[in-house]
Amino acid sequence: xxxxxxxxxxxxxxxxxxxxxxxxxxxxxxxxxxxxxxxxxxxxxxxxxxxxxxxxxxxxxxxxxxxxxxxxxxxxxxxxxxxxxxxxxxxxxxxxxxxxxxxxxxxxxxxxxxxxxxxxxxxxxxxxxxxxxxxxxxxxxxxxxxxxxxxxxxxxxxxxxxxxxxxxxxxxxxxxxxxxxxxxxxxxxxxxx
Numbered sequence: 185x186x187x188x189x190x191x192x193x194x195x196x197x198x199x200x201x202x203x204x205x206x207x208x209x210x211x212x213x214x215x216x217x218x219x220x221x222x223x224x225x226x227x228x229x230x231x232x233x234x235x236x237x238x239x240x241x242x243x244x245x246x247x248x249x250x251x252x253x254x255x256x257x258x259x260x261x262x263x264x265x266x267x268x269x270x271x272x273x274x275x276x277x278x279x280x281x282x283x284x285x286x287x288x289x290x291x292x293x294x295x296x297x298x299x300x301x302x303x304x305x306x307x308x309x310x311x312x313x314x315x316x317x318x319x320x321x322x323x324x325x326x327x328x329x330x331x332x333x334x335x336x337x338x339x340x341x342x343x344x345x346x347x348x349x350x351x352x353x354x355x356x357x358x359x360x361x362x363x364x365x366x367x368x369x370x371x372x373x374x375x376x377x
Contacts, residue, residue, distance in 0.1 A: 191232050191262060200255065202232040203294070203320060207367020211318065214372070215240045215290065224288040224310055225249070226279050226303050227295030231259030234272050237292075245271045247286070249295075251278045279303060287312045294320040297342045300349040304373075308358075316374050317359070322350060323369030 195202040203211065214220070215237055221244055223237055228250035238244050250256040256276045263272045275282055279295060280302070289312050293303050300319060308317065324346050350371075353361040359373040 187265060188236070191230065191235070194258075195230060195232060200229055201321075202229060204367035207320060207370060208233060208236055210364065210366045210370060211292070211320075212236060212240050214318070215244070218289075218316075220244065220289040222286070222288045222312075223247070223290045223292060224284070224286075224307060225292045225294065226307065227293070228259045228274055229255050229294075231262040231272070231274070233292070233294065234259070234274070235262060235266050235268060238268050238271050239266070245273070247273045247275065247284070247288070249275045249277060249279045249282055251276070280306065284310050286310060287315070289315045291315065291317045292320070293317065297321060297324065297349075298345040300346065301352050304349075304352070311375070313375070316372050319349070319353075319371045319373070321368045322346060322363065322371055323365070 192202065194200070211233070223244065223246040225234055225246055225248040228234060228248040231248070234246045234248045237246055248259070250259060253276065256274065259274055263269055263274065288310055291307050291311055293300055295303065304317060311317065324343055353359070353371055353373060356373070358375060360376055361371050361373040364370045364372070
């Protein structure tokens with residue numbers, strides 16, 4: 185657990201967004217309780233959540249995509265520290281340029297907030313029949329509920345797109361979505377029968 189704390193400290197010191205503590209615990213419990221084996225993660229950052237997901241069980245594999253070169257290199261170092269190179273496949277690319285044929289039990293979206301709808305639409309094709317799509321940061325530090333008070337135009341734009349994504353999930357004809365006020369806001373989307 186010492187090495188996990190080191191990752192958390194590194195992220196905090198370098199302003200790298202990783203999942204909030206209760207959010208990651210919720211995600212890991214979900215993986216354990218639902219016997220998830222294959223995960224696709226959009227947005228690796230420094231590899232924190234991919235590593236945490238793999239540590240739930242020895243037969244879990246994660247494919248994770250990161251477009252930022254500095255974070256990608258840091259993620260590779262961290263994955264090696266945990267001896268998880270054989271179970272975490274990290275792809276250095278923009279997610280929109282990645283074509284995957286594999287199917288996954290869980291697709292975890294935690295990347296560019298303004299692109300969530302596009303990520304969902306693109307990667308839902310890689311979901312197993314009973315798989316789920318989990319999205320993080322839907323509260324965006326509480327700002328999606330207080331959008332009128334936001335001064336920064338850039339932040340207002342992100343919040344608007346996140347609210348559009350929440351509406352997209354609520355109105356989706358193909359998926360049912362449950363929302364959880366845990367961590368920074370999490371949703372779990374499952375295909376309708």
